[in-house]
Amino acid sequence: MTDRIGVAVIGTGFMGRCHATAWRQVHAIFEDLPTPELIAVADAVPAAARATAAAFGFSHAVADWRDVMADPRVQAVSIATPNAMHREMALAALAAGKHVWCEKPMAVTLADAEAMAAAARGARGRTLLGYNYTCNPMIGEARRLIGQGAIGRVVHVRGVVDEDYLADPEIPWSWRLRREDAGLGTLGDLACHLIAMLHLLVGPVSRVQGDMATVHATRPVPGRGGERAAVENEDVAQALVRFENGATGVLGFSRVAWGRKNRIGWEIHGTRGMLTFDQERMNELQLFLAEGAPGTRGFRTILAGPAHPPFGRFVPAAGHGLGFNDLKVIEAARLLRAIAGGQPAELDFEHGLTIERTIHAIARAAASEGWISPSALSGALSGD
DSSP states (O other): OOSEEEEEEEOOSHHHHHHHHHHHHHHHHOTTSOEEEEEEEEOSSHHHHHHHHHHHTOSEEESOHHHHHHOTTOOEEEEOSOGGGHHHHHHHHHHTTOEEEEOSSSOSSHHHHHHHHHHHHTOSSOEEEOOGGGGOHHHHHHHHHHHTTTTOSEEEEEEEEEOOTTOSTTSOOOGGGOHHHHOSSHIIIIIHHHHHHHHHHTOOEEEEEEEEEOSSOEEEOTTSTTOEEEOOSOSEEEEEEEETTSOEEEEEEESOOTTOSSEEEEEEEESSEEEEEEGGGTTEEEEEEOOSOGGGOOOEEEEOOTTSTTHHHHOSSTTSOOOHHHHHHHHHHHHHHHHHHTSOOTTSHHHHHHHHHHHHHHHHHHHHTSOBOGGGOOHHHHOO
């Protein structure tokens, strides 16, 4: 196992800074893993690259991301750029023999995601997608409970992902609302997080029915005095799903849900009980077991603590709580562990492709008004 690994971050926005934070902190928390050497930050705006590199302790700032791919000191690359750039950057990094940590959604189109997964199969580098909510120790505990049969056989799932960052119809138009730049709307930006969780907790989806709608058809264009541009992707979506294990599900997604800031909520119902979780209360898991006297049954609140690895690496006492950036640190550790162990990370490009197929299946089912099987989808055939 190598003791050190050179890393670079492409992008200096919200997620770029999250990746930079994670690379800076991960060795202090997971000291048994290779130490990241903070080599470079890349951004098309040179001043942003310089400011981020200085703030987080990276040694170099570059304006062209291709310089990162050509730098032999860089062994792992974080791609934290707008969605349309993911495919080109990931393919270049893999061709250069580098490990790739790419933000979600994996790509704009299913064909792009397929190309990325195909490139990863023959590459030396390990890959990981940015589904940091799956790193929550409470998700790990839910997975353990389901796996040991605590709630019996899983029979039904209800899930929602709600945010209100586009609830106001006067919020300006941006690249996220254009299919060419962003791909799917709420399905690509939000639903994929829930689908990633459910893939780990319940298993793959075998077929879906879908519906979706654009609530605000146009939005004001910044700096163009009254001009409005069309919103090309969906604000809300919903799906009926069947999992491969026979469980059913009802899922809903919205980026226009007033009052919801980061709600990734689910209920998983089994033959002996149920589990429920809400990301806005990310350090809690609710468990109901159908056992004991009926008059004393009720939900049990499980508070995150050292009994739920890797919580104890951050905080030595239960109930003190982890945060969003802590999950990103755990995610960085997942990639480092895959690199050190020579094994694929759990949510690598191959697993990510199944998530992409599921969200695209919901979109296609909405258009066809029928059941769609994600495993049967091919981006190459449809251009989707």
